[in-house]
Amino acid sequence: MDSSVPLFDFAAVWSSRTLLLEGFGIAMFCATAAIILAMIIGLLIALMRLSNSRFLRGFAFVYTQLFRGVPLYVLVIWVYFGLAIVADINLPKIPAGIITLALLNSGYLSETFRSGILAVNIGQSEAAAAIGLTKRQIKRYIVLPQAFRIVLAPSGNQFVDAIKDTAILSIIGVPELMRMAQQQADLFYRPFEFYTTAGILYFIAVMGVTKLFSFIEKKMNRIGFTNGSQKVANVGEYI
Amino acid sequence: MGKYDFSWRIIEEHLPELMKGLIITLQISVAGMAFALLFGLFFATLRFSQYRVLNVISNSIVQVGRSLPLFVLLFWIYYGLSLKFKINFSDFQAGAIALGITGGAYMAEVFRGGIKAIDQGQSDAAFAIGLNRMQTSRLIVLPQAIRIILPQTVNIYVGLLKGATIVSVIGVSDMIYVAQYVSLETFRPFELYSFAGVVFIALTLSVASFAWLLERQLSGKSRRG
Numbered sequence: 190m191d192s193s194v195p196l197f198d199f200a201a202v203w204s205s206r207t208l209l210l211e212g213f214g215i216a217m218f219c220a221t222a223a224i225i226l227a228m229i230i231g232l233l234i235a236l237m238r239l240s241n242s243r244f245l246r247g248f249a250f251v252y253t254q255l256f257r258g259v260p261l262y263v264l265v266i267w268v269y270f271g272l273a274i275v276a277d278i279n280l281p282k283i284p285a286g287i288i289t290l291a292l293l294n295s296g297y298l299s300e301t302f303r304s305g306i307l308a309v310n311i312g313q314s315e316a317a318a319a320i321g322l323t324k325r326q327i328k329r330y331i332v333l334p335q336a337f338r339i340v341l342a343p344s345g346n347q348f349v350d351a352i353k354d355t356a357i358l359s360i361i362g363v364p365e366l367m368r369m370a371q372q373q374a375d376l377f378y379r380p381f382e383f384y385t386t387a388g389i390l391y392f393i394a395v396m397g398v399t400k401l402f403s404f405i406e407k408k409m410n411r412i413g414f415t416n417g418s419q420k421v422a423n424v425g426e427y428i
Numbered sequence: 429m430g431k432y433d434f435s436w437r438i439i440e441e442h443l444p445e446l447m448k449g450l451i452i453t454l455q456i457s458v459a460g461m462a463f464a465l466l467f468g469l470f471f472a473t474l475r476f477s478q479y480r481v482l483n484v485i486s487n488s489i490v491q492v493g494r495s496l497p498l499f500v501l502l503f504w505i506y507y508g509l510s511l512k513f514k515i516n517f518s519d520f521q522a523g524a525i526a527l528g529i530t531g532g533a534y535m536a537e538v539f540r541g542g543i544k545a546i547d548q549g550q551s552d553a554a555f556a557i558g559l560n561r562m563q564t565s566r567l568i569v570l571p572q573a574i575r576i577i578l579p580q581t582v583n584i585y586v587g588l589l590k591g592a593t594i595v596s597v598i599g600v601s602d603m604i605y606v607a608q609y610v611s612l613e614t615f616r617p618f619e620l621y622s623f624a625g626v627v628f629i630a631l632t633l634s635v636a637s638f639a640w641l642l643e644r645q646l647s648g649k650s651r652r653g
Contacts, residue, residue: 258629258636260593262604266621274618349495356499357594367499374507381508388500395495 201377202386205369209383212369213390216355219283219365223290224348230291231298236328238303249299256296261357265289269361286358286365294351298344305340306332338409345402349395356391366390438616439623445610446620449603450627456523456600457592461585463528467493468535475540486536493533498591501526506598523595531588538584542577543569575646582639586632593628603627 202209237249256264269285272278280288309332317331359368366387374383439446474486496504506522509515517525546569554564596605607624611617 254633255629258632259625260590260628260632262593262596263621263625263628266617267625271618271621353495353497356497359499360597367497367503370500371503374503380503381512384500384504384508388496388504391497391500392492392495396491 197382198379199382199386201373201379202382205373205377205383208369208373209366209386209390212364212366213394215283215363216352216358216365216367217394219286219290219355219358219363220348220351222287224294224344224351226287226291227294227298227347227351228344230295231302234295234299235302235306238299239306253296253299256292257300259293261289261293261354262360264293265358265361268292282358282361282363285361286355286363289358290351290354293354294347297350298347301340301343301347302336305336305343308339309335341406341409342402345398345406348398348402352394352398353391434619435616436619438610438614438619442606442610442614442620445606446603446623449601449606452520452600453589453592453602453604456520456595456602457527457585457589459520459524460527460531460588460592463524464531464535464584464588465581467528467532468539471532471536472539472543475536476543490533490536493529494537496530498526498530499594499597501529502595502598519595519599522598523592523600527588527591527595530591531584534584534587535581538577538580539573542573542580545576546572578646579639579643582635582642586635586639589632589635590628593624 234249234252237245238253240246265286268289269280269282272280313331313335314327317327322330355363355365356367358365359371362368370383370387374380377383471486471490474482475490477483477486502523505517505526506519510517510522550568550572551564554568559567592602593604596602596608599605603624607617607620611620614620
């Protein structure tokens with residue numbers, strides 16, 4: 190290496206800090222929007238899988254298997270380019286990215302929610318039925334609030350995965366952190382510095398979210414909201 | 429509608445190339461998994477070490493490994509490291525290492541959980557009948573831990589298999605890469621990516637259902653035994 194060029198030079202990174210932070214903001218926005226959407230869809234799919242209708246159950250099963258099996262790379266290309274080709278739906282980049290992440294995460298979250306709902310003791314629903322609540326009321330006031338506490342930790346993990354997954358959205362040109370880092374790295378010819386910085390930013394985001402969720406969980410435990418030790422594992426569903 | 433006429437023949441014509449790509453995908457995911465098992469076992473062992481420093485170091489490395497997106501790791505290793513320190517990994521090596529780091533961080537947790545799940549009484553009993561530390565680990569703890577670990581390990585492999593789809597961004601000629609360049613030649617991105625997607629869904633679902641079967645089988649056995 191030319192001796193006049195310093196080995197590490199983070200000045201370039203500093204000079205593009207606004208771009209990187211903007212990308213970071215967009216990444217966090219995409220992840221947050223996607224996880225909120227995914228929770229709504231995931232809950233619906235989970236309820237479908239637990240419903241009495243054979244058709245709904247079948248649909249929910251296929252939905253879950255499909256979106257848990259498809260790689261994000263393929264899904265994002267399919268949503269962004271595929272929909273445009275097949276159905277003439279031209280989504281802008283950021284919404285396409287959010288929809289992709291929401292679809293993917295809803296597949297995982299629906300399974301989490303389903304096992305969370307099943308983990309609520311059956312005695313709870315029986316007691317509720319005994320005091321005369323309707324089926325809908327039992328779901329709404331008895332089962333779901335308790336299931337919520339069980340699925341909190343795995344949902345936090347899913348949020349973390351969504352943040353990490355935003356990096357792949359750079360493939361379709363969403364101007365998120367990785368895309369910005371790539372562009373700036375090419376511009377300054379300093380890939381090591383830029384990718385290290387990007388890595389540090391992702392690390393901070395992931396740690397922040399992890400700490401936030403364990404804080405909420407602790408808070409709930411202290412109030413006595415927890416209902417036992419059943420936790421839903423979702424190890425291995427992370428890329 | 430009707431603007432785009434589908435031509436699935438393109439898949440048939442390029443099937444040999446796509447299959448060659450699929451084999452590279454499988455190879456890189458297996459290589460990544462091998463690294464992941466090594467890293468995972470290494471860092472899990474460190475976390476059980478008597479030295480606090482080693483615990484803290486291994487814990488931090490696992491945390492960092494779990495927090496970094498695979499995409500960032502790929503670029504960091506392939507472009508960052510090679511340019512800075514003149515470590516020239518081939519694209520395949522860089523991909524396998526990146527997969528190994530991500531998977532290894534998760535495997536470390538799986539190993540740790542599996543080893544911790546074994547009742548302390550088991551090792552106490554083993555010590556009592558005169559086995560040494562090494563023998564206790566090898567003959568008593570590990571065989572029981574594997575039963576707990578195996579299904580989760582297969583799940584992690586599924587994750588790596590899906591992760592292996594993005595190694596094409598650094599130029600590994602996997603199935604996605606083949607789909608990409610064939611679609612540039614033939615202007616048939618939809619058919620090619622759809623095919624790749626279907627193959628991956630079939631692949632991950634079959635491996636995942638294998639994990640599910642394994643879990644049922646093993647938990648049934650342990651209940652009886």
